[in-house]
Amino acid sequence: MDEITFDNNWEQLGKYPIQTEHDIVKVRQLVRHYAKEARMGIVEQTRVTTAVSELFRNMYNYAGGGEVLIERGVVESKRALIVTCLDEGPGIEDLELAMKDGYTSGMGMGYGLPGTKRLVDRFEIQTKVGKGTTVRIMKWR
């Protein structure tokens, strides 16, 4: 998987901490707002909002919180809404297992990552045990 970089020419829409449950609700509503602004359809809006809600909760539950970066940019010549979640938690030991699709058998390891991946157009993850996890998702129209 490509490394997650931060020197992209994307327009930053905001940077928010996820420290409380209220933050989860507040920031996911902001993401929906930006999805609406990008003129995504109602189903697309719901998909991206749900996806970030899953990621925010992971940060809150497993890493004691983190930070969210919301950006807008052009990826593969498509206008994309980009959400990056950064935490300094324990990281994921077996990423392959965590990404294993549990479509019929439930939610895999409990991070819900395969389900989240299905909701977005691009899903990137980078994790280091003891250092933290960065997840970036992209959604385009």
Added chain:
Amino acid sequence: MTAKIEFENSKKRIEHIEDVLSSVAAGDLDVRVETTIEDDLTGVEEAINILIEDLTYELKQSKKMREELEEKLSKIEEQQNTILRQQDDLLELSSPVTKVWDNILILPVIGTLDSQRAQIMMENLLHKIVETGCTISILDITGVPTVDTQVANHLLKTVTSARLLGADCIISGISPAIAQTIVHLGIDLSVIRTKATLQDAMIYSMRKNRQLVDGKIKTEHAENEEIEN
């Protein structure tokens, strides 16, 4: 003495030329080198004026061309938007959801289903279910020869989503090829009701409908019987 005056004059004229050139460089194309005396320098001065004229003309031309290009570009963009919109319209037209009976919706699908069309079809059907309040819908795919795994997935997703809304979705007219694809997906089929033909699906729906609509009468009847016994 005259040589010195001439030299002073030339210096002034060259300074004037410099001023004009820097004005031109700054974008002012209305300035010209002014001259009253005819000598060796006059040729240079005139040449500069001609150059400025040419430059003005060229700039005007290129500005005009750019404007034309921009206009064409915006026209093309507009056309593209129209095409995209028409594609959307077409996709919507190709999934006509119809209420055929009290409480029953039908979506006949004809032709090749790609992922995008399957997606729009699913959204349309679900919206129509909510809008009409019909609890039974039939997704007839007799007219669909084959599907890939992604489309098969969409079909199954439609049925499961409909259930979450509180409605039954019956799939009818599954061809052998589609049956193979669906089974290969390895998805639990016990939740999905399939009927061989649209007719079978219709008969099933009507029966189920009667149960739903006349349910109360039936239970009352049953109660009466119980009392009689």
Added chain:
Amino acid sequence: MDLALHEKKIPIIKIHDFLIVSIQVDMHDKLAIQLQAQILEEIEKTGAKGVLIDISVLEMVDSFIGRMLSGMASMASIMDAAVVIVGMQPAVAITLVELGLEMPGVDTALNMEKGIEMLQERLDSEFI
């Protein structure tokens, strides 16, 4: 945008044998857990035979709330009360299925009226 989230309790209304709950806010996790406990307590207190949970205004149901709802149905069921989830939006249903939460065993209804009919029928059929 209204971001105000107050620690308000979600009202539970009792009509005949049924409890009616209408979720009108974007719930955070604690509120969802609190609601679950609240409904179970109410079932015990009132002896209600059914619970209708209206989620028609919810724009999003993620895995947490999804699991809370299906857990709710199982818990109520062993307390002898049936749960019906009412009015889920199409976009929410599609997203839940894609997320892998198909909520098997949870009863659903298109609207409140159909939900009540469903529960009433079930209740009636028990005494035939």
